[in-house]
Amino acid sequence: MALLSAADQKRLRETFAEMKRPVRLLFFTQTLDCETCVPTRQILDELPPLSDKITIEEVNFVLDRDRAKEYGIDRVPAVAVAYEDAGLPPGETGTAVIKDSRIRFLGTPAGYEFISLVQAILLVGGRESILSAENRALVSAATQPVRIQVFTTPS
């Protein structure tokens, strides 16, 4: 059963049509002891039918610890937003290079978090940044690791 209304699906399909780059959602999950992993998968599954530029890759948090560590994921459900870099010269074929956007979601992306997820997909998919030129310069100049956690609730 679709979680999104037909109207929302239509609106999102139109918005995603502007994406320039394929986005891959790495979904970290586990089978046992994770009440919200299945609902999270159901929410994520709404997205690929709306755009051929959105894919989901499921990563088993228990079996693929290295991958979880690589992406700084220490709990599930979690989503890491990645993108395919069109680094190959025209005419050459090969596996697309997957790049990390360093955008993460911990917990079910429902309600406001779903809107944040859509915004993250659009940004990584090629949308112009909302940061002002001045702030972009300040952000680019940061040379030390910065870890930002934003706590939210679904409503």
Added chain:
Amino acid sequence: MSLAHEMAFANPNITAYAVEATEFPDLARRYMVNGVPKTVVNDEVEILGAVPQDEFVEQALQLPSKTS
């Protein structure tokens, strides 16, 4: 949330997590989350509520304040 995510995408040194507070009460307790949004930077700086972009960037990067 989007500002933190924008910052992460703009600089490889920055990682941004949107954390669903009710789902992870241990984290909510550890970071004393009593209201949302609450932003915690490098476990030391706290930004409460939704703040304007200039202020958010300044605090998240721990830059000297222009306004005070």
